[in-house]
Amino acid sequence: MMRSRRRRLFQKNKAPKDSGQMSLQITSMADIFTILLVFLLKGIASDALTISPSNGTKLPAGVNTTALSESALQVELSDRGILIEKEFVSGYQNFEKPFNERLTKERERQKLIAKSNDTVKDDARAILLSDQNVPFSTMKLVLRTLAKNGYSEVKFGVIKE
Amino acid sequence: MSANFGSSNSQDVDINITPIIDCFTVLITFLLASASFLSIGFFEVSTPGNAADAAQTEPDTELVVRVKGNQIAEFREKGKKNGTLRFDLSKPESIKTMEAELDALKSNDYKLTQILVSADDEVGFQSLSQVMGHLNRVNLPVIVGEF
Numbered sequence: 001m002m003r004s005r006r007r008r009l010f011q012k013n014k015a016p017k018d019s020g021q022m023s024l025q026i027t028s029m030a031d032i033f034t035i036l037l038v039f040l041l042k043g044i045a046s047d048a049l050t051i052s053p054s055n056g057t058k059l060p061a062g063v064n065t066t067a068l069s070e071s072a073l074q075v076e077l078s079d080r081g082i083l084i085e086k087e088f089v090s091g092y093q094n095f096e097k098p099f100n101e102r103l104t105k106e107r108e109r110q111k112l113i114a115k116s117n118d119t120v121k122d123d124a125r126a127i128l129l130s131d132q133n134v135p136f137s138t139m140k141l142v143l144r145t146l147a148k149n150g151y152s153e154v155k156f157g158v159i160k161e
Numbered sequence: 162m163s164a165n166f167g168s169s170n171s172q173d174v175d176i177n178i179t180p181i182i183d184c185f186t187v188l189i190t191f192l193l194a195s196a197s198f199l200s201i202g203f204f205e206v207s208t209p210g211n212a213a214d215a216a217q218t219e220p221d222t223e224l225v226v227r228v229k230g231n232q233i234a235e236f237r238e239k240g241k242k243n244g245t246l247r248f249d250l251s252k253p254e255s256i257k258t259m260e261a262e263l264d265a266l267k268s269n270d271y272k273l274t275q276i277l278v279s280a281d282d283e284v285g286f287q288s289l290s291q292v293m294g295h296l297n298r299v300n301l302p303v304i305v306g307e308f
Binding site: 026027029030033034036037040041043044050051052059060061062063064065066067068077127129130131132133134135136137139140143144146147151152153154155156157158159160161 | 189207279282286287293297
């Protein structure tokens with residue numbers, strides 16, 4: 001008797017035979033995606049000027065930093081060498097000459113644009129993204145070469161703490 | 162005679178959100194791949210060639226900060242206040258003393274108008290940026306070079 005009762009109970013719990021179609025509840029997933037999308041779009045909209053170092057460059061951390069308001073010539077001192085506007089210029093061995101030549105070229109390009117466009121003037125600003133292990137002896141030479149080419153206002157990029 | 166309310170007039174509408182999910186997935190993947198999660202801040206500095214522009218008025222006190230290899234920041238003060246002070250960057254209490262000294266130098270007593278920053282050749286940018294962060298507190302022009 002007990003066995004027959006158990007069998008009946010088991011039969012009751014069995015899923016009804018249907019057509020085999022399954023509907024997945026994706027409304028909550030849509031909600032999550034909407035929130036994620038809004039968050040990511042907001043992040044992109046607020047960072048009008050985004051500057052990122054190339055792979056392998058570890059920027060140091062720093063406090064009391066300011067935001068970047070305007071774009072400028074981007075110079076990067078990576079672990080491999082010097083890059084200007086993400087273009088490799090030279091390694092750290094005797095870098096002054098190729099670095100100086102590239103800066104002069106940039107300056108000439110600016111002057112050429114300034115000739116046809118009155119709003120463009122010689123820009124004294126440069127952004128320097130330097131790896132945390134680059135010694136001051138190298139930085140000193142880089143700053144000197146920048147100053148020689150008229151880039152006297154330099155912004156050091158660091159990770160906000 | 163009987164009125165039939167309910168089941169036959171059901172107004173359930175099912176919106177198919179599968180294409181929206183597809184669009185969202187593609188958009189989110191693209192945005193996540195292109196987003197940069199590092200927040201970069203900047204220190205504004207001038208090179209020695211521009212020093213004349215930075216100091217419009219003659220300062221009462223001149224401050225030269227030299228970052229040493231062993232995490233020491235050396236303050237050399239000349240003018241109304243003279244002397245050399247050393248601060249250990251690895252000790253929080255030493256950093257607090259350094260900040261208090263900067264605040265005092267900026268006050269009306271000494272009229273500091275700019276800070277000259279230099280470092281030993283072997284000092285990495287990490288140590289320099291640590292010091293510059295604290296120097297930026299006083300909002301004075303910072304000139305980096307060899308002094």
